[in-house]
Amino acid sequence: MKWIYSVSLAASLVIQPALADDLFGPHPINEQARDAFVSDLLTKMTLDEKIGQLRLISVGPDNPKSAIRDMIQKGQVGAIFNTVTRSDIRAMQDQVMQLSRLKIPLFFAYDVVHGQRTIFPIPLGLAASWDLDAVSTVGRISACEAADDGLNMTWAPMVDVSREPRWGRGSEGFGEDTFLTGQMGSAMVKAMQGNSPADRYSLMTSVKHFALYGAVEGGRDYNTADMSPQRMFQDYLPPYKASLDAGSGGVMVALNAINGVPATADSWLLKDLLRDEWKFKGITISDHGAIKELLKHGVASDPQDAVRIALKSGVDMSMSDEYYSQYLPGLVKSGAVSMAEIDDAARHVLNVKYDMGLFNDPYSHLGPKESDPQDNNAESRLHRAEARDVARKSIVLLKNRLETLPLQKSGTIALVGPLADSQRDIMGSWSAAGVAKQSVTLLQGMRNATAGKATLLYAKGANISDHPGIQNFLNLYEKAVSVDTRTPQQLIDEAVEKARQADVVVAAVGEAQGMAHEASSRSELNIPASQKKLLQALKATGKPLVIVLMNGRPLTLVQEDQMADALLETWFSGTEGGNAIADVLFGDYNPSGKLPVTFPRNVGQIPLYYNHLPTGRPYNPTKPNKYTSHYYDTANGPLYPFGYGLSYTTFKVSPVKLSARTMARHGTLEASVTVTNNGARDGATVVQMYLNDPVASISRPVRELRGFKRIMLKAGESQTVTFKIDEDALKFWNQKMQHVAEPGKFNIMIGLDSVRTQDAQFDYL
Numbered sequence: 213m214k215w216i217y218s219v220s221l222a223a224s225l226v227i228q229p230a231l232a233d234d235l236f237g238p239h240p241i242n243e244q245a246r247d248a249f250v251s252d253l254l255t256k257m258t259l260d261e262k263i264g265q266l267r268l269i270s271v272g273p274d275n276p277k278s279a280i281r282d283m284i285q286k287g288q289v290g291a292i293f294n295t296v297t298r299s300d301i302r303a304m305q306d307q308v309m310q311l312s313r314l315k316i317p318l319f320f321a322y323d324v325v326h327g328q329r330t331i332f333p334i335p336l337g338l339a340a341s342w343d344l345d346a347v348s349t350v351g352r353i354s355a356c357e358a359a360d361d362g363l364n365m366t367w368a369p370m371v372d373v374s375r376e377p378r379w380g381r382g383s384e385g386f387g388e389d390t391f392l393t394g395q396m397g398s399a400m401v402k403a404m405q406g407n408s409p410a411d412r413y414s415l416m417t418s419v420k421h422f423a424l425y426g427a428v429e430g431g432r433d434y435n436t437a438d439m440s441p442q443r444m445f446q447d448y449l450p451p452y453k454a455s456l457d458a459g460s461g462g463v464m465v466a467l468n469a470i471n472g473v474p475a476t477a478d479s480w481l482l483k484d485l486l487r488d489e490w491k492f493k494g495i496t497i498s499d500h501g502a503i504k505e506l507l508k509h510g511v512a513s514d515p516q517d518a519v520r521i522a523l524k525s526g527v528d529m530s531m532s533d534e535y536y537s538q539y540l541p542g543l544v545k546s547g548a549v550s551m552a553e554i555d556d557a558a559r560h561v562l563n564v565k566y567d568m569g570l571f572n573d574p575y576s577h578l579g580p581k582e583s584d585p586q587d588n589n590a591e592s593r594l595h596r597a598e599a600r601d602v603a604r605k606s607i608v609l610l611k612n613r614l615e616t617l618p619l620q621k622s623g624t625i626a627l628v629g630p631l632a633d634s635q636r637d638i639m640g641s642w643s644a645a646g647v648a649k650q651s652v653t654l655l656q657g658m659r660n661a662t663a664g665k666a667t668l669l670y671a672k673g674a675n676i677s678d679h680p681g682i683q684n685f686l687n688l689y690e691k692a693v694s695v696d697t698r699t700p701q702q703l704i705d706e707a708v709e710k711a712r713q714a715d716v717v718v719a720a721v722g723e724a725q726g727m728a729h730e731a732s733s734r735s736e737l738n739i740p741a742s743q744k745k746l747l748q749a750l751k752a753t754g755k756p757l758v759i760v761l762m763n764g765r766p767l768t769l770v771q772e773d774q775m776a777d778a779l780l781e782t783w784f785s786g787t788e789g790g791n792a793i794a795d796v797l798f799g800d801y802n803p804s805g806k807l808p809v810t811f812p813r814n815v816g817q818i819p820l821y822y823n824h825l826p827t828g829r830p831y832n833p834t835k836p837n838k839y840t841s842h843y844y845d846t847a848n849g850p851l852y853p854f855g856y857g858l859s860y861t862t863f864k865v866s867p868v869k870l871s872a873r874t875m876a877r878h879g880t881l882e883a884s885v886t887v888t889n890n891g892a893r894d895g896a897t898v899v900q901m902y903l904n905d906p907v908a909s910i911s912r913p914v915r916e917l918r919g920f921k922r923i924m925l926k927a928g929e930s931q932t933v934t935f936k937i938d939e940d941a942l943k944f945w946n947q948k949m950q951h952v953a954e955p956g957k958f959n960i961m962i963g964l965d966s967v968r969t970q971d972a973q974f975d976y977l
């Protein structure tokens with residue numbers, strides 16, 4: 213579905229279907245005109261003014277508004293982040309236009325990752341929808357709301373592939389798969405930037421974190437990534453490339469080192485690869501304070517050295533430190549940095565400002581002052597219906613014994629758990645300008661669904677964690693987690709008493725949003741002990757137990773899987789999360805989400821991902837052999853595989869039909885299956901197509917996702933789904949780092965998850 217946006221009389225954003233196709237597709241910038249304009253501007257700028265353009269300042273205690281006014285007057289700032297209201301942004305842009313010599317407009321950026329005022333599911337949840345239209349809706353609405361707040365740029369999408377569930381930032385990305393992440397990232401870029409980032413309701417994106425941040429050692433945030441070139445190019449780099457090919461104007465440089473070189477100091481990454489090979493023309497921005505951190509990485513001897521290295525490596529703009537302004541003038545004077553290098557970086561900044569349309573109209577995302585919202589968080593500014601719809605699509609049904617779900621809207625239901633009524637947690641991390649008091653908790657959602665029909669009992673049952681250290685950690689920067697001061701036993705007793713009165717128990721457990729965030733690495737992936745004890749006590753009542761998970765990473769759920777009659781993965785589902793989860797619990801929406809990450813049985817199995825390489829001694833569970841690759845102390849393989857998710861109906865997949873048994877060099881091939889909804893309810897599912905190259909010059913993964921399609925089938929209905937395979941889908945980086953498709957047999961596997969598939973074979977000539 214394509215959309216255009218307009219502002220209604222009530223000043224709220226209204227989404228309308230597109231009137232004509234030619235409204236869509238990026239409008240190309242006239243690069244010649246831009247280059248001429250920027251070259252001319254550069255000739256008028258002093259060195260200090262050029263350096264000023266390279267500085268991105270965060271508004272906050274270190275930089276109060278008065279200090280920023282001063283910097284603006286002196287031309288010492290190029291862009292601002294962490295300001296999110298039209299009035300604040302207008303005031304700063306006014307200062308530029310009134311006080312600065314050259315009146316070069318600022319751009320304004322923010323972390324709009326899964327919504328601005330309306331919060332959608334966290335990106336890991338969006339990935340679980342496998343629905344590119346849903347992701348486009350999120351991108352369009354997020355951009356609209358952010359641009360309506362005066363913003364020009366977002367630090368998103370995050371396309372760091374991660375096979376490391378201990379890393380807290382997996383919640384901000386699209387999971388473990390290269391292809392799915394690339395598709396999601398590019399859909400997000402296209403939706404946010406729209407026809408042009410200069411449009412009133414579009415936002416320029418900056419793809420992050422370039423590169424390989426998702427591969428940090430041991431999942432420890434900010435750590436090192438060490439990787440073979442084959443794995444880097446095959447598995448980790450393609451999503452950045454796909455998002456840049458989709459037109460992203462910005463790239464945020466990662467904080468980690470790659471094979472020993474911090475990304476901020478990596479001229480191979482930022483120049484040879486990004487600019488020369490990938491032809492990226494936009495702007496590179498350091499991550500927060502990353503230039504300073506080159507000292508601690510041990511690659512710069514002093515601040516001047518750090519600045520010299522970062523600039524020469526290709527970091528155009530420095531986020532949130534004063535180093536560029538302090539040291540670049542001296543470095544230019546001594547000749548360590550050339551004027552041409554300063555001009556290059558400044559040119560990239562001015563280019564994106566041009567692309568944002570700021571030289572035409574510095575107020576293009578602000579509109580007239582009289583139109584400023586009276587209340588930034590007015591209900592009328594939210595897009596609740598879309599948020600509810602996307603959230604429902606992101607929910608994954610992991611278990612449903614004896615059709616425990618959907619629940620009846622009758623009798624007595626006990627809802628317990630520390631996440632059942634937490635407005636803050638359901639929004640997830642990086643919730644931009646979203647306001648917790650506007651989010652619908654599960655308790656509220658279930659109340660809405662059952663009002664006048666069923667009795668709903670509620671008890672908190674446990675704190676997120678009883679560990680004071682963890683409670684303090686979660687409340688360090690914001691009072692995010694409220695701690696009930698009753699004893700753990702008192703909390704459990706109250707919950708058990710409610711459970712005893714009920715026909716069914718729903719337990720909302722998992723992680724606080726702060727447990728799946730930046731700087732939230734975990735060494736365990738379990739549900740915290742306080743909540744586990746609650747679940748055990750509930751199980752002991754003998755009542756049917758529905759576990760509703762809220763979390764931002766794969767968890768280890770062996771015990772919960774055993775205890776639960778039904779298990780629902782809801783991630784952090786956003787402003788309308790509670791209504792969306794209730795829709796699924798009561799069968800008003802049939803779940804269709806599929807896992808974008810593998811759920812291991814225990815931490816010791818990590819890394820555990822579906823597209824692993826074969827070994828010389830593969831483990832065969834039906835014929836176990838000691839000298840094969842496996843753990844002897846746990847069942848082999850994941851608890852829930854990649855791509856997995858149940859429905860309230862059942863689907864059957866036919867054998868694969870190929871358009872031919874062979875595929876010619878440079879040719880294509882079509883593979884089809886017919887999917888039938890052979891259950892009693894209408895429902896959607898995701899058909900997934902995997903390829904495997906069984907004999908190649910280097911070992912190739914046992915399967916790799918190469919296509920997917922989300923389909924909706926009425927009960928009894930069938931649909932044929934066809935995937936087109938081209939040479940690109942067969943290619944890989946060989947030992948000599950050539951991107952090749954090698955002739956030979958290929959296996960194709962199509963199914964509704966990564967394990968149970970229909971398989972066929974073809975020859976590539």
Ligand code: BGC
Pocket residue numbers: 323367420499500730
């Ligand atoms: C994060 C980035 C984020 C930036 C600005 C950094 O700490 O790593 O992802 O965009 O802060 O908030």
